[in-house]
Amino acid sequence: MVRDQRDTYESYQKDAFDNPPAGPMGVHRGNTPWWTRLVPYLVVLIVAALAGLLVWGFYSQELQKVFVDKDQNTSQTDTSSKKKKDADEKEDDSQKEESKKGDTEKDDTKADDSAMEQQPSPQPTQQVNKQTTIRIVNATRINGYGAKKQAVLQQAGYSSVTATNPSGQLPKASVVWYQNENDKATAQDVANALGITAVEQQNGTAQPIVAVLLN
Incomplete structure (x- = not known):
């Protein structure tokens, strides 16, 4: 009697290909979230809203007011800074002048004191003596x-x-x-x-x- 030997899956030794990982593989695509489908529409809505705001601001001159106010604030800030700088410079100049004036007065006082020290003391005035012989x-x-x-x-x-x-x-x-x-x-x-x-x-x-x- 001839033995019936047929090749079956169980008759081969198992290797790495016999234990495939779980989940889809190869050309299979995973399930995408539902909200990703809304992203293009959201982008379009945001762009349209921004464009509408720009058009509205241009024709209503609100956008110009924003830039004008900004320029005015910048100008006022620059003017205030310049005035403050000028005031500080004037104050510094005034302090320097007062310091120079004080030094000059001190020098004049020293010069006067030195001149008084160098001047000979006045001689006592002689009196006429009517009792003299x-x-x-x-x-x-x-x-x-x-x-x-x-x-x-x-x-x-x-x-x-x-x-x-x-x-x-x-x-x-x-x-x-x-x-x-x-x-x-x-x-x-x-x-x-x-x-x-x-x-x-x-x-x-x-x-x-x-x-x-x-x-």
Whole structure:
């Protein structure tokens, strides 16, 4: 008896092709969601709405108002910024001027202080002493001329005045001598009262002030 041997699926050894993955494979297409079919219509509606808004804005001038308002806001912002910048610059310039003015005043004050320090202190004003002893030397050949000038000084307020004749060397012209620097103002006053222009300091005189009268 011949054995009936037929090739069947079970008679072959299984490999990787005998366990295919689940689901569609190859040229099979999966199921698409329902909402993807609406995407083209939505795009068309959005584009149409935008186009309608643009047309409406153009003819109604609303779109122009938007740009005009934007330009105005930009212009106002620029103007405000410029004004603020100008104000800041003016404030800086003002502060600089005040600083320079303050420095100048300080320099002037220092210069004045320095000038005052360098200036010599004023000498005390000499006073005329009407109590000073005064001698009048009559070197003229006119009798009583010394007594006449003595009376002039007494009328001027001098209380200690004497008139004498010359006893030593005489100067070439009328002169008023004084011993110390403190008597200079008094000697000048005596010379003015007697009409004498020459006033000299002379050491070794008999009295603090001596008036020599010559022709």
